[in-house]
Amino acid sequence: MNIHAYEKLWLAASLVLIVLFIGSVTYGAVGAGIAMVDDAEGVIDPDALDEDDRFADPRVEEVGENEYEVYVVAGQFFFDPGTFEPIEVPEHSQVTFYVTSPDVIHSFSIPGTNANTMVIPGEVASMTVEVGDPQEYGIVCNEFCGGGHHDMEGEFHVVPEDEFTLEADE
Amino acid sequence: MTEELHREIGHDEYNPVGTLVLIALYFLVLLLLWLFVYFIEFLGRDLTVVGVVI
């Protein structure tokens, strides 16, 4: 089988591209420290979220210095917290979202940012992000979840340190 | 269609040099777009998901 010299050249260039892509992705994972949503959390009974101490009372919780955990239930067609009241965290902190669904598949996505995950009943999606200066973000569900899907939105507020209070402290 | 055929070019006398030019351009476009979208659009944004530091 004789392959034309130009085509061999292109084959080599293609392999270079492929290696570059895989290299960038690996750099993103190892160098920039980007983690994928994965199987770190155990399964959960979607019909018994009220028996789970994280999701029975969805909330923001302080777990360490400048470290917060947010437990969110994404259901038809709301984020709790998020839709009825904004999720609030203080500026320059590390925030881990834990999101699960009592009904169908949804997503928990903060448009314009890299925070974006699927939410699957029975699974808990966990995502850690570092927030910077105060800013107000939106939250959308970007997976079709039923007739009211387009109404499923919420808010995520990064607020100045001195304006931040936890629900429990109020 | 065949009427317009000016000449018959056989296997050994044909070098697809035009293809080489086009595909080299394509390579450059892919490379630049990738660098832009991955390193500027993506890594330049905030709320990037990081590994949990425990």
Add this chain to the structure above:
Amino acid sequence: MTTYIERFPAEARVIRSTFFTAFIALGIGALFGLLQVLHRTDVHRLVDSADYYHILTIHGVLLALTFTIFFLAGVFTWGLTTSLDRGVVDVRFTWAWYGLMVGGTALAAIPMFGGLIDGIDMSAGVLFTFYAPLQAHPLFYLGLALFIIGTWLAGADWIWTYLAWRRENPDERIPLPTFMVLTTTLFWYLSSLGVAIAVVVFLLPWSLGLLEQVNPLLTRTLFWYFGHPVVYFWLMPTYMLWYVLLPKVAGGKLFSDPLARVVFVLFLLLSTPTGIHHQYLDPGIAEGFKFIAMTNTMFLLLPSLLTAFTVVASVEHGARQRGGTGYLGWLGALPWRDPVFTGMALAGLMFAAAGFSGMVNAGMNINYLVHNTFWIVGHFHLTVGTAVALTFMAVTYWLLPQITGKPIWSRSVGLAQVVTWFVGMTLMSNAMHRGGLSGVPRRTAEPQYENFDFTPAFGTMAELDAGVVIGGSLLFLSAVLFLGNVFVSLTGGKDLTSIPENAYAEALSGAEDGPLILDNLKLWLVIAVLLVVLTYALPIGAIIDRGGLLGPGGSPYPLVVESGRAISIGLGEVVA
């Protein structure tokens, strides 16, 4: 000079039927596409926003599955019989698979359209991905299963005919188009098994009430096990047309037959063990599995990149034979007035652009940026929505005369049609990609939110909306021109003398230059199965291990749900 219909009148009749079925789907799908762009941008909302999703389900199913697969079944039947110079073994069997595919489609369509009609209690507003616990009427799953079995029989028909030819020609190389049909058929068997299991073992019994619940992550994973390779089921016939017909209409020869075979073998091997790249952001799947899917996907770029070279080199060969010269001057020597050529060439150009967004989609962690945004919709309207759809429309101008004996009514209208599609898609897809980068979600009736706005990096949302609406309208217009041209051609009389001979491109470097092992399909199939087992056994095992075969559940929707939450009976009633 013989046309296809003279040589194979019985097969021509079946191919006509597959094409006409495809065109009906295209017409309805394009109309609904127009409704979608108008609805999303709030230019005009013909239906309730809750019903938007029924429209979108129909658009997705009719275009991505019905239009593409009926058309490609016809194309494959044409390519196989033409290259073997032999009819199918028994045309009654050919009619049987066609009938089963039509029957399945019709059954599935009942609840799909039922959801739009008040007073009909059936619905299937689950989109073409039908992720459980969204639940469709059982007819939807049953229809889908029958349709898939129909495609399996079609594959069996092609293999059967090939084997008959093999007995008559024991020593010959497999002709290239037949080789392409066979490799595609094999990976289609391998990959569609996933969706068949999801539908027959889990979703259909669940929708009938025989199973109380299913494991949503498992059925979703089985769907994507099929959902990525199905893309290649659309693309392989497109590539076949680029390899064997495009060089011919360009006045040249295929640059390399052996390399084309290598490309198709790579697709057989690599197209299935990649589906997890649609689940990069799914909880419950380990990062390692996602990484493996990512590397497989990246290597799957290789056959497409090779195709780009071989196809362009074949076209260039045509241009030079037609007197073209220079580094790029030869481009001017191509038959740009021929809608068959121009349509396919523009489709290929758009596919090159789609290559870039596809590379981004493949890039695992960058999926955080684009997953389920409008970017994705922009991407696949370039791939299946143009590379495939526009190629299919363009070759119709070549194949329709072959299978009907009637010339195309107007080749100028045909030329205007393919150019309009290209322009419309450029506008629509560009706006979709950019909207996606600013976070605009896909699959959403009203992407306008109360508490925040999208801020595109370049331009404004109004400008992007205008791109989507103008582009979408041009696309609709193009579809109407296409269907009109086909329809008027069919009302005309037969004129066999004006139709070119049924043939495909010869190769500069022919099959005899390729090693015999390329044609050893059994070997490639075994390796393909092994690769699939290697990449999928562990993730599927882990998913079953975590949630159970039928757990951990979630609530079927839209069915009556117990206490506490909203009781929803039909999609249409949920949100006023």
